[in-house]
Amino acid sequence: xxxxxxxxxxxxxxxxxxxxxxxxxxxxxxxxxxxxxxxxxxxxxxxxxxxxxxxxxxxxxxxxxxxxxxxxxxxxxxxxxxxxxxxxxxxxxxxxxxxxxxxxxxxxxxxxxxxxxxxxxxxxxxxxxxxxxxxxxxxxxxxxxxxxxxxxxxxxxxxxxxxxxxxxxxxxxxxxxxxxxxxxxxxxxxxxxxxxxxxxxxxxxxxxxxxxxxxxxxxxxxxxxxxxxxxxxxxxxxxxxxxxxxxxxxxxxxxxxxxxxxxxxxxxxxxxxxxxxxxxxxxxxxxxxxxxxxxxxxxxxxxxxxxxxxxxxxxxxxxxxxxxxxxxxxxxxxxxxxxxxxxxxxxxxxxxxxxxxxxxxxxxxxxxxxxxxxxxxxxxxxxxxxxxxxxxxxxxxxxxxxxxxxxxxxxxxxxxxxxxxxxxxxxxxxxxxxxxxxxxxxxxxxxxxxxxxxxxxxxxxxxxxxxxxxxxxxxxxxxxxxxxxxxxxxxxxxxxxxxxxxxxxxxxxxxxxxxxxxxxxxxxxxxxxxxxxxxxxxxxxxxxxxxxxxxxxxxxxxxxxxxxxxxxxxxxxxxxxxxxxxxxxxxxxxxxxxxxxxxxxxxxxxxxxxxxxxxxxxxxxxxxxxxxxxxxxxxxxxxxxxxxxxxxxxxxxxxxxxxxxxxxxxxxxxxxxxxxxxxxxxxxxxxxxxxxxxxxxxxxxxxxxxxxxxxxxxxxxxxxxxxxxxxxxxxxxxxxxxxxxxxxxxxxxxxxxxxxxxxxxxxxxxxxxxxxxxxxxxxxxxxxxxxxxxxxxxxxxxxxxxxxxxxxxxxxxxxx
RNA sequence: GCCGGGGUGGCGGAACUGGUAGACGCGCCGGAUUCAAAAUCCGGUUUCUUCGGAAGUGCGGGUUCGAUUCCCGCUCCCGGCACCA
Numbered sequence: 067x068x069x070x071x072x073x074x075x076x077x078x079x080x081x082x083x084x085x086x087x088x089x090x091x092x093x094x095x096x097x098x099x100x101x102x103x104x105x106x107x108x109x110x111x112x113x114x115x116x117x118x119x120x121x122x123x124x125x126x127x128x129x130x131x132x133x134x135x136x137x138x139x140x141x142x143x144x145x146x147x148x149x150x151x152x153x154x155x156x157x158x159x160x161x162x163x164x165x166x167x168x169x170x171x172x173x174x175x176x177x178x179x180x181x182x183x184x185x186x187x188x189x190x191x192x193x194x195x196x197x198x199x200x201x202x203x204x205x206x207x208x209x210x211x212x213x214x215x216x217x218x219x220x221x222x223x224x225x226x227x228x229x230x231x232x233x234x235x236x237x238x239x240x241x242x243x244x245x246x247x248x249x250x251x252x253x254x255x256x257x258x259x260x261x262x263x264x265x266x267x268x269x270x271x272x273x274x275x276x277x278x279x280x281x282x283x284x285x286x287x288x289x290x291x292x293x294x295x296x297x298x299x300x301x302x303x304x305x306x307x308x309x310x311x312x313x314x315x316x317x318x319x320x321x322x323x324x325x326x327x328x329x330x331x332x333x334x335x336x337x338x339x340x341x342x343x344x345x346x347x348x349x350x351x352x353x354x355x356x357x358x359x360x361x362x363x364x365x366x367x368x369x370x371x372x373x374x375x376x377x378x379x380x381x382x383x384x385x386x387x388x389x390x391x392x393x394x395x396x397x398x399x400x401x402x403x404x405x406x407x408x409x410x411x412x413x414x415x416x417x418x419x420x421x422x423x424x425x426x427x428x429x430x431x432x433x434x435x436x437x438x439x440x441x442x443x444x445x446x447x448x449x450x451x452x453x454x455x456x457x458x459x460x461x462x463x464x465x466x467x468x469x470x471x472x473x474x475x476x477x478x479x480x481x482x483x484x485x486x487x488x489x490x491x492x493x494x495x496x497x498x499x500x501x502x503x504x505x506x507x508x509x510x511x512x513x514x515x516x517x518x519x520x521x522x523x524x525x526x527x528x529x530x531x532x533x534x535x536x537x538x539x540x541x542x543x544x545x546x547x548x549x550x551x552x553x554x555x556x557x558x559x560x561x562x563x564x565x566x567x568x569x570x571x572x573x574x575x576x577x578x579x580x581x582x583x584x585x586x587x588x589x590x591x592x593x594x595x596x597x598x599x600x601x602x603x604x605x606x607x608x609x610x611x612x613x614x615x616x617x618x619x620x621x622x623x624x625x626x627x628x629x630x631x632x633x634x635x636x637x638x639x640x641x642x643x644x645x646x647x648x649x650x651x652x653x654x655x656x657x658x659x660x661x662x663x664x665x666x667x668x669x670x671x672x673x674x675x676x677x678x679x680x681x682x683x684x685x686x687x688x689x690x691x692x693x694x695x696x697x698x699x700x701x702x703x704x705x706x707x708x709x710x711x712x713x714x715x716x717x718x719x720x721x722x723x724x725x726x727x728x729x730x731x732x733x734x735x736x737x738x739x740x741x742x743x744x745x746x747x748x749x750x751x752x753x754x755x756x757x758x759x760x761x762x763x764x765x766x767x768x769x770x771x772x773x774x775x776x777x778x779x780x781x782x783x784x785x786x787x788x789x790x791x792x793x794x795x796x797x798x799x800x801x802x803x804x805x806x807x808x809x810x811x812x813x814x815x816x817x818x819x820x821x822x823x824x825x826x827x828x829x830x831x832x833x834x835x836x837x838x839x840x841x842x843x844x845x846x847x848x849x850x851x852x853x854x855x856x857x858x859x860x861x862x863x864x865x866x867x868x869x870x871x872x873x874x875x876x877x878x879x880x881x882x
Numbered sequence: 883g884c885c886g887g888g889g890u891g892g893c894g895g896a897a898c899u900g901g902u903a904g905a906c907g908c909g910c911c912g913g914a915u916u917c918a919a920a921a922u923c924c925g926g927u928u929u930c931u932u933c934g935g936a937a938g939u940g941c942g943g944g945u946u947c948g949a950u951u952c953c954c955g956c957u958c959c960c961g962g963c964a965c966c967a
Binding site for chain 2: 356598754832
């Protein structure tokens with residue numbers, strides 16, 4: 067009777083070994099090739115959810131695999147500890163956010179340890195600690211001095227009942243989540259970081275990042291949205307200031323039949339002053355949340371302002387409208403409308419009976435009816451006076467030249483990317499290190515007065531930040547003149563903390579600098595893993611911050627993450643698992659029932675890493691069953707005694723077949739882990755090999771030796787996925803040294819050799835037979851044997867053979 | 883609305899560079915073991931079929947000797963859209 071698989075014992079022992087030997091703690095060692103393996107650090111919400119287990123397991127598999135490849139692996143862990151849920155919990159349960167957060171961190175750290183991840187815990191980072199955030203306050207003051215941060219007005223969601231700013235998430239169908247009041251857009255002064263100053267670099271470098279998925283690079287390119295166009299001015303009747311618009315299609319300029327400005331535009335306000343209808347419309351436009359998705363899907367509405375602009379080429383009167391789809395925060399807050407050649411303008415024109423003018427004709431000379439359908443493609447200019455007959459590209463140039471000469475317009479490169487608004491009207495975040503003085507204005511807190519510490523003992527009520535009610539926090543002398551002044555009470559967007567933590571892991575204890583020389587050893591991150599939902603914001607902000615740190619002289623590295631793996635989400639009932647939706651599955655119960663290895667194995671087996679994984683409780687059982695079979699196979703084999711070496715040339719066919727399967731599997735799994743990151747097929751291939759071992763019954767000395775080689779390969783190859791059971795089974799196989807220090811197994815290419823291969827024979831692309839043929843047979847021999855096949859004969863009898871296609875090593879297709 | 887991704891048996895998925903569709907697992911069915919159950923082990927499992935085959939990878943077209951794979955059009959689902967993290 068062999069020892070049954072008891073995960074709780076096996077896992078406790080393995081984890082104790084790793085902890086006692088401190089085998090995941092690393093220091094800089096220039097003689098070793100480093101590998102920095104990182105996963106997006108979690109928000110300490112209270113409990114791990116399946117999404118965490120998935121991403122941490124993927125990262126741990128990659129880290130352990132690289133270690134077996136001989137790399138010196140750093141895998142750290144920490145906490146993205148500031149954020150809204152802590153404030154919500156405080157409102158609900160009266161617990162201060164700090165207390166709630168620290169408790170959650172302790173709980174989750176315990177859960178992570180129970181899952182057996184190979185972290186260097188000596189480097190743990192907690193972003194809500196002053197030792198951490200003082201350095202982002204420091205960097206902010208450096209950016210302030212360089213002019214990389216500035217203050218301007220921008221739009222927030224205003225809850226008029228709770229008198230507080232709401233996150234987009236807190237707005238449900240246009241209403242405040244607690245008050246149920248209609249949310250308004252309101253402008254307040256906020257701090258911005260000039261990410262647009264790096265727009266070109268952030269864009270261009272994407273072309274030199276082969277380690278990132280194309281989909282993420284494409285999303286970032288589109289997000290940055292570089293466009294080349296022309297900025298032009300239209301004179302407005304009765305106004306001194308002309309109205310400036312930006313267009314990427316100057317070739318359609320002669321097709322402008324109206325213009326539209328945003329509700330917040332000064333021209334609209336001016337008209338509204340003595341036109342109550344317009345005033346009412348503008349007020350109505352403000353009742354909406356600030357999310358772009360809301361604004362873009364809103365019903366397009368507009369009103370004529372009753373004033374006109376003058377077309378800069380024709381001198382025609384162009385009526386001016388105010389419209390809810392024009393955004394003050396984009397470009398100039400005004401657009402020229404070309405209903406003939408822009409879909410949105412076309413619809414708006416139809417709706418309001420505005421004229422539609424065709425100025426572009428298809429290049430192939432075909433006719434179109436501009437009243438029946440919009441034409442957005444490029445083509446040849448018509449109805450455009452002196453520009454008639456030019457193609458779109460030439461016309462864009464000619465019109466741009468015309469305006470640059472006359473001084474009424476100029477070529478301009480525009481970005482969709484906007485500067486990063488970092489101010490939050492919240493308590494639980496990093497204080498923005500600014501003091502407002504009546505005489506000196508906004509003054510950065512000097513370095514020797516950092517950090518500005520966030521008070522942790524507070525009462526959170528839900529209406530406004532408690533900092534605003536704490537004179538002991540905000541009352542402070544001006545750092546410049548010493549006069550009574552007022553500290554900024556807004557805090558940073560929590561994306562600020564996550565934009566540089568990856569570098570800080572290299573030197574988490576440095577209290578004299580944001581980064582020190584240790585960062586030059588460990589950064590950049592070699593392998594970064596995290597959810598696709600971060601494809602744009604977090605990853606773009608981090609790329610930006612890395613460059614700001616570089617330009618501050620803290621590092622030579624420009625790109626923070628060399629290779630990126632974006633894992634799909636774990637969905638439940640077709641929706642993303644999130645604390646906000648409350649549809650989480652608790653991994654804890656599963657670990658208690660089956661052990662960490664079963665949970666890890668199932669997460670890797672259930673779907674390829676990049677795809678969404680719809681959670682299902684079925685199937686975990688199957689992973690547990692496999693581990694039990696695996697355990698029994700190894701333990702039974704070991705119990706039968708030691709084995710001797712085998713002579714590879716003296717093996718019988720069955721023994722050679724098992725060896726071939728073993729080495730084919732090593733080759734496949736090596737490729738799956740290193741190149742393809744295809745963990746589900748790693749598991750499948752391991753299962754296949756174990757099935758083959760179990761079917762192979764051979765008690766001869768050579769047979770047992772071949773079986774042992776196969777079992778040992780499975781133990782080694784599965785160890786990144788299920789490290790605890792493999793740690794125990796490695797000992798079971800009689801090894802003195804620990805599995806964690808073993809190298810990855812090698813493929814013995816001589817074991818892969820075969821004499822005969824099976825070829826598929828098709829007739830007209832349909833499978834009709836199989837032939838077994840010598841591996842080195844020439845084309846004629848292959849063709850002859852394929853044609854001779856009995857079943858193939860039935861399908862080609864009496865027909866002319868038009869063509870025979872031979873794909874070496876794969877198939878023969880006979881076309882009749 | 884815009885950007886990115888996805889759709890293959892009852893289910894999760896495999897098929898890597900255009901070449902055997904359904905590996906591996908779950909579930910289900912049958913059998914062994916058991917007083918019985920759990921656990922375990924063995925076999926079967928895309929659909930239809932006149933048992934020769936035929937059809938089949940979201941839908942409609944196209945390219946090719948050959949398409950899950952490439953191209954065009956559509957549809958549904960998921961993610962992101964700048965204050966969830």
